[in-house]
Amino acid sequence: MTHVKVFDTTLRDGEQSAGVNLNKLEKIEIAKQLERFGVDIMEAGFPASSEGEFEAVREIARTIKNVSVTGLARAVKSDIDTAWEALKDGVEPRLHVFLATSPIHMTYKLKKTPEEVLQTAVETVAYAKEKFHHIEWSAEDATRTDKDFLVKIIEAVIDAGATVINIPDTVGYTTPEEYGSLFRHLRENVPNIDKVSLSAHCHDDLGMAVANSIAAIENGATQVEGTINGIGERAGNASLEEIAVAMKIRQDVYPFTNSLNLKEIKRTSDMVSKLTGMMIPGNKAVVGRNAFAHESGIHQDGVLKEASTYEIITPEMVGVKSNNMVLGKHSGSHAFKEKVHELGYRFNDAKMKEAFKAFKQLTAKKKEVTDEDLFTILMDTQVDSAAIKKYKLEAFQVQYGSANLPTATVALTTPEGKRLEHAGTGQGSVEAIYNTLESLVHEEIHLEDYQLSSIGKGRDALAEVHVKMTVNDTETSGRGTAQDVLEASANAFLNAVNRVFVTQHVQEQKQAHV
Ligand SMILES: CC(=O)SCCNC(=O)CCNC(=O)[C@H](O)C(C)(C)COP(=O)(O)OP(=O)(O)OC[C@H]1O[C@@H](n2cnc3c(N)ncnc32)[C@H](O)[C@@H]1OP(=O)(O)O
Numbered sequence: 346m347t348h349v350k351v352f353d354t355t356l357r358d359g360e361q362s363a364g365v366n367l368n369k370l371e372k373i374e375i376a377k378q379l380e381r382f383g384v385d386i387m388e389a390g391f392p393a394s395s396e397g398e399f400e401a402v403r404e405i406a407r408t409i410k411n412v413s414v415t416g417l418a419r420a421v422k423s424d425i426d427t428a429w430e431a432l433k434d435g436v437e438p439r440l441h442v443f444l445a446t447s448p449i450h451m452t453y454k455l456k457k458t459p460e461e462v463l464q465t466a467v468e469t470v471a472y473a474k475e476k477f478h479h480i481e482w483s484a485e486d487a488t489r490t491d492k493d494f495l496v497k498i499i500e501a502v503i504d505a506g507a508t509v510i511n512i513p514d515t516v517g518y519t520t521p522e523e524y525g526s527l528f529r530h531l532r533e534n535v536p537n538i539d540k541v542s543l544s545a546h547c548h549d550d551l552g553m554a555v556a557n558s559i560a561a562i563e564n565g566a567t568q569v570e571g572t573i574n575g576i577g578e579r580a581g582n583a584s585l586e587e588i589a590v591a592m593k594i595r596q597d598v599y600p601f602t603n604s605l606n607l608k609e610i611k612r613t614s615d616m617v618s619k620l621t622g623m624m625i626p627g628n629k630a631v632v633g634r635n636a637f638a639h640e641s642g643i644h645q646d647g648v649l650k651e652a653s654t655y656e657i658i659t660p661e662m663v664g665v666k667s668n669n670m671v672l673g674k675h676s677g678s679h680a681f682k683e684k685v686h687e688l689g690y691r692f693n694d695a696k697m698k699e700a701f702k703a704f705k706q707l708t709a710k711k712k713e714v715t716d717e718d719l720f721t722i723l724m725d726t727q728v729d730s731a732a733i734k735k736y737k738l739e740a741f742q743v744q745y746g747s748a749n750l751p752t753a754t755v756a757l758t759t760p761e762g763k764r765l766e767h768a769g770t771g772q773g774s775v776e777a778i779y780n781t782l783e784s785l786v787h788e789e790i791h792l793e794d795y796q797l798s799s800i801g802k803g804r805d806a807l808a809e810v811h812v813k814m815t816v817n818d819t820e821t822s823g824r825g826t827a828q829d830v831l832e833a834s835a836n837a838f839l840n841a842v843n844r845v846f847v848t849q850h851v852q853e854q855k856q857a858h859v
C-alpha cells in the first residue's frame with residue numbers, strides 16, 4: 346500500500362480565512378494538537394508576513410518535536426531568509442516557497458513573462474538550497490497553467506534543489522478527473538520527477554476539494570495538504586479529517602495508508618473551531634454535530650437493530666466519546682486531574698490550580714460539567730498568558746425592560762490595575778454593555794461580527810460568544826464563555842481588545858530593549 350504524507354496548513358492557509366486571527370499561544374496550542382493528531386508536516390505560518398507571525402512560527406518550530414514544521418515564503422530572497430531564521434531550530438526545517446505559473450497570475454499579478462518567472466523560480470530555489478535541505482516548491486494556480494510550461498518549470502526547480510513539488514488548485518477550479526490526469530501527465534512528462542514527491546493542495550470553491558485531493562492520490566500524489574474543518578481562504582481548503590476518514594472507510598478502493606490518529610479528530614476539530622471562531626455546520630461530514638445523529642423513525646429502527654444499517658463511521662473512530670465520568674460540584678482534584686489528562690492536557694501545578702478553580706466556579710452554577718465545558722475551561726487556561734496584564738471584567742449590571750432603553754453599568758480593571766466604572770445605554774442589552782465598555786477602554790471600536798452559540802445542551806449550557814471587530818483600525822477577534830450570555834458577550838469584547846493591547850505591549854517592550 347502507498348503511504349501518503351499529511352501536510353496540515355491550518356495555521357497558514359486556514360488562518361487566511363476571512364476574520365480569523367490567532368495569537369501565538371493559540372497557534373502553539375493548535376500545533377501541539379496537530380502533533381497528537383499525527384500530521385507529518387505542519388505549515389505554521391508565513392514568517393515574513395509580520396513580526397508576530399515570525400515569532401509564532403519560530404516558537405512552534407522550537408516546540409514541536411515529532412513533526413516537520415514548515416513556513417511559507419514568496420520567491421523573494423528576504424522572505425526565504427526570514428523563513429530560515431524562524432524554522433532553523435526545528436527538528437526538520439522545511440521551506441515552502443511558491444510562485445504563480447498561470448498566464449492570468451503571471452500577466453496581471455506578477456507582471457512577469459514566463460521566462461522571467463522560470464528564472465526567478467530557479468534562482469530562489471537554488472538560493473534556498475544553501476540553507477534548507479527540504480524544499481517544497483508550489484506552482485501557484487497550477488490547474489490554470491499551460492501544461493508544457495508547468496512541465497518545464499517543474500523540471501527546472503527540481504534541478505535547482507526542490508524536494509517536493511506541490512500542484513495547487515489555488516482557486517478551486519479543477520475537477521477530480523482533470524486533476525488526476527494532471528498528476529499522471531506530470532509523472533509521465535517531467536524527466537526528473539522520480540527525484541521528488543508530488544503533493545496535492547485543493548481549495549473548495551466548487552465543493553470538490555476532497556474529491557480532487559483523493560483523485561490526485563490515486564494518480565501518484567504521495568502528499569496531501571489540507572486543513573482541519575476545511576477552513577481556509579474563501580470557501581476553504583480540503584478538509585483533512587474528511588480525506589482521512591474517506592481513506593479509512595473506503596480502504597477497498599483507496600489502498601493508501603497515513604500516520605493520522607483518527608481518534609484525535611474530534612478534539613482537533615473542536616479546538617480549531619473554538620480558537621478560530623469558525624463554527625462547524627451541524628451537517629458537516631465527520632465532525633458536524635449531526636454527523637452521528639439519527640432523526641427519522643426508519644433510520645432509528647435500523648440503527649437499533651444493527652448500527653451499520655445507517656452508520657458507516659462509528660463515533661468512537663473519530664474520538665466522539667460517551668461521557669462515563671461526570672464531574673460536578675462534589676468532584677475533587679484527583680478526578681479533575683484524571684479528566685484533564687484524558688482530555689489531552691498536560692498542565693504544570695499553577696495552571697492545574699487555575700483550571701480547577703475555574704471548574705469549581707462553574708460547578709456553583711452548573712450541576713453537571715460536561716467534557717465540552719471542561720474542554721473550554723482547559724483551553725482558556727492554556728491560551729491565557731497570566732503573565733501579561735490586561736483589561737479584566739470585574740462586575741456588570743444590566744437594566745432591561747421591553748419599554749425602557751437598556752442600561753449597563755460595568756466595572757473593570759485596566760492593565761495598570763486601576764478600577765473604572767461607567768454606565769451607558771444601547772438599543773439592546775449587548776449593545777448597552779459594548780457601548781459602556783468602549784467608553785471605559787477609550788479606544789475607537791467597530792463591531793464587525795457577533796456570534797452566539799451554546800456549548801452542549803440544556804438550560805444551564807455555557808454560552809460562547811465570538812466577535813470580530815476593529816480597535817483603532819486594527820482587526821481583531823475575541824472569544825468569551827460564561828454561563829450567562831451577557832457575561833460571555835462582555836468577555837469576548839474584552840478578549841478582542843486585550844489581543845490588540847497585548848500585541849502593542851509586547852512591541853513596546855521590545856522597542857524599549859533596543
Ligand atoms: C495562494 C496563497 O495562499 S499565497 C499566500 C497568501 N497569503 C498572504 O498573502 C498572507 C500574508 N501576506 C502578507 O502579509 C503580505 O501580503 C506580504 C507581507 C507578504 C506582502 O505585503 P506587501 O509587500 O505589502 O505586498 P502586497 O501583499 O500588497 O502585494 C504582493 C506583492 O508580492 C508579489 N508576489 C505575490 N506572490 C509572489 C511570489 N510567490 N513571489 C514573489 N512575489 C510575489 C506581488 O506581485 C506583489 O508585488 P508588487 O508589490 O511588486 O506588485
Ligand SMILES: CC(C)C(=O)C(=O)O
Binds near residue numbers: 484513
Ligand atoms: C501557497 C499555495 C500552495 C497556496 O496556498 C495555494 O495555491 O492555494
